[in-house]
Amino acid sequence: MAMMMMMMMTMVMMMTTMMLMLTTTIVMITNLFAQCLMCYKENLWFNFSQLQWPFADADDFHSEANKKKMAEGCPLNDQVTT
Numbered sequence: 001m002a003m004m005m006m007m008m009m010t011m012v013m014m015m016t017t018m019m020l021m022l023t024t025t026i027v028m029i030t031n032l033f034a035q036c037l038m039c040y041k042e043n044l045w046f047n048f049s050q051l052q053w054p055f056a057d058a059d060d061f062h063s064e065a066n067k068k069k070m071a072e073g074c075p076l077n078d079q080v081t082t
Helices: 002-050 064-072
Strands: none
Touching: none
16 A cells, blocks of 8 residues: 555656646747747848838827826826826
């Protein structure tokens, strides 16, 4: 009986280790993908900037009141004020 318990505990420990390794691998792949995507985005913007097209940042489309809020560090919300 004690031997069975030890075998079961060993199997649980092995499964836990395998799950941890799998989780670590998934996190590493996700980080690698995100880094590659960022490099691609920067390279893409660099290529577009060579075309000398006009660039408009998303913040340029906010109202002056919202720009003031953002400058003060206040987050914007979806509520409409009149």
